[in-house]
Amino acid sequence: MRIDRIRLIVQAFCFVFLIYGGILGFSIGNAVPTMACIYAEDRGGACFLYPFQRFMSLPLSTLIGATILPFLIYLGTFFLWGLVFGKAFCGWICPLGFLQDLLTRARQFLGIDGARFRWASRERFQWVKYALLALLILIPMGIGNSLGGLPKLSGDWAVPFCQICPGKPLLPLFSGDTSHLLIDFSSPVKLALTSLLMFLTGVFLIGGFVKRRWFCLYCPMAALLSLFDRIGFVGLKKKGEACTRCGNCYRACPMEIREIADERDRKHMVTQDCILCMRCVEVCPENKALSATLLGFPVFSASAAGFLKRQGCAPPLPIEDFPHDSNSN
Amino acid sequence: MIQIQTDRDEKQAKRLSLHLAMSVREIFDRLALEQNRPEAMAPFDTLFKKFAEAPDEILPSRPVKKVGLYCVTVPEELVYAAGALPVRLCAGSTDAAEAGEALFPDVSCPLVKAAVGFTRTGALGFYRGCDLVVIPATCDWKVKLGDLLSRHVPVLMLNVPKHKTTETARLFWYDEIRRLCRALEKLTKTRITRGRLRASISLIHEAQAEFRRFQELRADDLCLISGRDAVEVANAWFYMDAASWTGHVRCLNEELAKRKQRGLGVMPKSAPRVLLTGSPVIFPNWKIPVLIEDSGGALVCDELCSSGRLLWDMASIDEPLYDDMFDALADRSLMPCTCPVFTDATDRRVKLLRMIRDYRVEGVVHHVLKGCHPYDMELRPLEAELAAAGVSQLKIETDYSPEDTEPLRTRIEAFIETLKGRRLKMGGAL
Incomplete structure (x- = not known):
């Protein structure tokens, strides 16, 4: 079976679990590094960022005093999740990623061609996720502390990232909750944040339809998970000497990562935007040029035979054991 | 004046047809003496014998538009998708090169001369x-070829x-x-x-699947097929319909697989394994593969735009949509192409080193056609890099004419x- 079909099934399962798991009493905690929205009533687990922003908004003395132990346990849980699954959260688990993939499928079903970034535009936006990450740490800190002698921010700024994350209005919709689809006029800050949220939600839906995984480029969670790109259990390796630089992987990459095709001397291919969807491995026609690895061992490698099979062409005899003996000479 | 021109x-044209027929017959007279050739080579022999006997029947007789192509950088999928038949026109005849010579400088690419020769005389x-x-x-010769041909055929x-x-x-x-x-x-x-594009990509995928299987069989220790026959199989792609070529190669692959089980190779195991790279080798100019194998080498693979490449x-179809399939065809015909007309030579070097390892190659023969400047330009740095990797090499500079056969031998x-x-x-056994 094609990996992207398996992935869709896994995504659907995770989506149902993360949105409805709570009905059956399941929960995998509040430190899950994926956009499983805290506002979804029946959730089976919740996004790391909400409690994280809450922790950050505590006065610094409390954070490193009374709450240091819960905070460290909480960070440790996040670290374990990240270490084991890493960016696989983005490609295989994230509900917002799944929604974007569904939009892409809908577009493909309608036969509408997708859009791609120009190289320069894509590079121009890469700082956004780091800026969002910095803001979602600094703004909450400004609520509990007076940063650099500035006056403290009002409580309206609480959990600022969640206030503008398209998951907030969209994911609760699946449990029938429409209460976050609103523009809040109760204070100027809230008015600004909710207006921005409604705008971004629209952009999310339109952009996700037009371009694959378009919002993932700006996700601060991806910036956080990038910590595990080199040390995570799941990896993506490239064997440069087998690569012809045909560009199939780059064209198929939903994140349009150019390094995957162009860089031959690099072995670890999990880059800052990689979502470990393994689409590149699927469309690579060169034997063992790309491999998905688990703890360093290849679990799924590119092969000419596999490529042809997935492209709908079944060779009458297997051609996968070529080269026969790559270590001789 | 015009009358004289046409007479000449x-x-x-008559002389060219005659000479072409003679050299084709010479090749097949020699082949007839050979034993132990795979029987499934017959359809390919039949095709090339037609160059002497029935030049009008070389192409399939389907009443479709014929689109002539030069180089490997034109995706044939598109031609099939348009319902036409692609014919690769890159030519290998020394007699045709002579017929086209008048229009060219002294040192110029025989392939282009031959193509002009065939077009001008109409011998084929x-x-x-x-x-x-x-x-x-692509190369300077192809750049100017269009102008020469456009007097006789519509050119794009x-x-x-x-x-x-x-x-x-x-x-x-x-x-x-x-x-x-x-x-x-x-x-x-x-x-x-979209449907037509998808179907034609599948058609070529099927041919490519057989081609990869064929290459894999060639990598076997036994030398299941001679390098010249492999070149013949690849050259046949120029003129055959994709589906029938795939069928014939499938039969050949099955026969080779059986021979592999029986342990039946065409070369003794003592034959050193040779890789041929450089300028294209096109029927009837099989001089170099024949010389390598006559001299006791086993031509196990080649990196030529006329066969191995x-x-x-x-x-790869990512989304079965219009844009993606076009881009896929564009990418596949340009990005991995290791033709030396492109600036970057690393792709070719990496590919050669990989082939040397995969096919357990012992020696590399660089084939440079006189006038094929891109390959010549790339040769010196490439030779140095391969030498650094411990590869034995031989550089051959030649053209289509059989005159230098003996010194080359x-x-x-x-x-x-x-x-x-x-x-x-190295302690190996002969």
Whole structure:
């Protein structure tokens, strides 16, 4: 079976679990590094960022005093999740990623061609996720502390990232909750944040339809998970000497990562935007040029035979054991 | 005056047909004496014998538009999608090269001379009979070829970006492929739809699957097929319909697989394994493969745009949509192409080193056609890099004419002997 079909099934399962798991009493905690929205009533687990922003908004003395132990346990849980699954959260688990993939499928079903970034535009936006990450740490800190002698921010700024994350209005919709689809006029800050949220939600839906995984480029969670790109259990390796630089992987990459095709001397291919969807491995026609690895061992490698099979062409005899003996000479 | 011109042309055409037929017969008289050839080579022999006996029957007789192509950088999928038949026109006849010589400087590419020779004289009907000839502007010779041919046939030139790693190059090439698509649509009055594109990509995928299997069989220790026969199989792709070629190669692969089980090779195991790279080897100029194997070398693989590279790189359909499939075809025909007209030579070096390892190659023969400047230019740094990797090499500079056969034979024999000696020194068995 094609990996992207398996992935869709896994995504659907995770989506149902993360949105409805709570009905059956399941929960995998509040430190899950994926956009499983805290506002979804029946959730089976919740996004790391909400409690994280809450922790950050505590006065610094409390954070490193009374709450240091819960905070460290909480960070440790996040670290374990990240270490084991890493960016696989983005490609295989994230509900917002799944929604974007569904939009892409809908577009493909309608036969509408997708859009791609120009190289320069894509590079121009890469700082956004780091800026969002910095803001979602600094703004909450400004609520509990007076940063650099500035006056403290009002409580309206609480959990600022969640206030503008398209998951907030969209994911609760699946449990029938429409209460976050609103523009809040109760204070100027809230008015600004909710207006921005409604705008971004629209952009999310339109952009996700037009371009694959378009919002993932700006996700601060991806910036956080990038910590595990080199040390995570799941990896993506490239064997440069087998690569012809045909560009199939780059064209198929939903994140349009150019390094995957162009860089031959690099072995670890999990880059800052990689979502470990393994689409590149699927469309690579060169034997063992790309491999998905688990703890360093290849679990799924590119092969000419596999490529042809997935492209709908079944060779009458297997051609996968070529080269026969790559270590001789 | 015009009358005299035509008379002379006619005479030249007759002479060319006669000489071509003679050299084709010579090749097949020799082949007839050979034993132990796979029986499944018969359809390919039949095809090439027609060059002498029935030049009008070389192409399939289907009543479709014929589109002549030069180089490997034109995706044949598009031609099939438009409902036409692609014919690769790159030519290998020394007699045709002579017939085209008058229009060229002293040292110039025999392939292009031969193509002009065939087109000018009309000795092979399909050179003039094509409804459109597509020429990518790759090397300098191909750049000027269009002008020479456009007096006889409608020509479409494609702009090929030479520094292909930039974004502008890729986007530019995507547009060129779409321009080709529109020209083909206009020619056949058939719209290239998503379904047609997909079907034609599948058609080529099937051929590529057999081709990869064929290459894999060639990598076997036994030397299941001679390098010359492999070149013949690849050259047949130029003129055959994709589906029938795939069928014939499938039969051949099955026969080779059986021979593998029986342990039946065409070369003794003592034959040093040779890789041929450089300028194309096209029927009837099989001089170099024949010389290598006559001298006792086993030609196990080649990195030539006329055979080993011909069907290797495969287009991947990511989304079965219009844009993606066009880009896939554009990418597959440009990005992995290791032709030396492109600025970056690392792809070719990496590919050669990989082939040397995969096919357990002992010696590399660089084939440079006189006048083929890109390969010549790339040769020195490449030779140095391969030498640093411990690869034995021989450089051959030649053209299509059989005049230098004997001196070449001496050099190639000496090279093969060196390789044998090297194997002994390394502790291998002969």
